[in-house]
């Protein structure tokens with residue numbers, strides 16, 4: 001049995017608009033009423049996220065002072081994973097077609113995400129994605145989970161998944177951040193990083209995934225080709 005474990009935000013959903021709206025809101029809240037700030041364009045902002053530039057630095061580059069930048073960073077953290085901002089998420093290019101292909105080929109598919117149950121359910125309902133993921137293939141955080149850092153929390157989620165899931169002949173992880181790569185590598189799982197998410201290739205290289213590819217559909221095609229070759 002071939003198993004694919006995929007991250008959600010990045011490979012399947014494009015979160016850039018959500019992050020940008022939250023940036024704009026927090027910048028507005030953190031500045032003084034008369035203070036001129038420099039609102040970054042979306043492209044510029046998103047490239048900074050992809051370069052892994054710290055939130056406080058983004059605040060300072062937008063014209064805030066250091067104290068305001070700390071407040072901006074705190075606000076952002078409190079806001080980015082809340083409603084109504086999830087409404088700005090859109091499906092990544094080719095996501096539905098690729099999920100349909102996986103389902104059609106009876107590949108065992110699990111999702112592994114730092115979203116909370118309610119946040120994952122929201123997107124599943126909105127984009128009718130629930131049909132692609134069995135109830136016991138949804139690895140996410142409980143609604144009351146106290147998050148630490150993704151790079152710590154995600155390997156724990158992977159540990160739980162590997163303890164619970166029936167054994168597979170071949171397992172691959174697909175994700176867009178260092179947390180996905182760390183989770184897979186800590187448990188000796190092959191990992192493909194995608195460039196369509198919140199990190200660019202240069203950053204991803206640092207974490208040494210097995211492969212870096214354009215997006216989810218390219219990653220899945222490579223996994224399927226590899227599997228067919230093994231089957232001979």
Ligand SMILES: [Mg+2]
Nearest residue numbers: 007009010176
């Ligand atoms: Mg992600």
